[in-house]
Amino acid sequence: MAARREYRDPETRHDLGPMNVACAHCGALHWIDERVAASSKHAPEFGICCNHGKVQLEGLHQPPEPLHRLLVGNDAQAQEFRSHITQYNSALAFTSLGVSDDKNINKHGPNAWVFRILGNLRHLSSALTAPDGVSPSYAQLYMYDPSVALQQRMNRNSNLRRDTMQALQTMLTLFHPYAAIYKQAYEILEDVGDVEEAEVRLRVMPGQDHRRYNLPTAEEVAVILPGDGSAGDGRDIILRNRQVNGAPMQRISDIHPAYAPLYYVLLFPHGEHGWHPDIYLDEPEKAHPQRLS
């Protein structure tokens, strides 16, 4: 067994230089050493962003109002919003961030606060109804009357502006498709009644246009009830109305297309789907589109 030694920075540093080399196909910025081995420094080719232009992402849609104004405006409300944007986002997210925050690192001295995590970042999903005596949070708040949800969000974030929170909450309820999809799942589960283990699985079916990401619609997100013989492949988001006694919050697979938009609601206010293994590659030389997986 190796003895524990205090960690010291190595004496020589490896310097990758600036991360400013753009992919010729998608414009993603890279370090030059990330280029594929067969390409030169003068005409670098990259595989890890868009696989040489085969993955074509649709540009982000213009954010709806009032988010757009808050992102670009210079008035006091917009400035306050931008200085607390991660807090607003977290207050309005459907999922929560699960991290093992390394508390030791900030104990020593008045240095800049450092966010270091142990292990990896997880996005967690809870039951759609809060347990008795616990105030609702995250997706649970989308099941409530808007005035109740707003009050709960302000109770947890009393330093934020109520008018901004209210405007963003209304906007997301209108524009983020998962607000309606979660509500639909909740109503299905309410109809099923008090059946232990009743669950709804959210699975995204690939859209018609195989080259591009589509905005999710309720028709594309299949709601699968238990007992249909489909075991799922571990990628579905599983929703329950009540937490099974003692069960931990559920971890969402990071290859579910809704992984990013369920947490980063202010980055993807239209619920734009993120990367997933069923995305099609754009290869005109092939007769049929080829899936990544």
Ligand SMILES: [Zn+2]
């Ligand atoms: Zn690229």
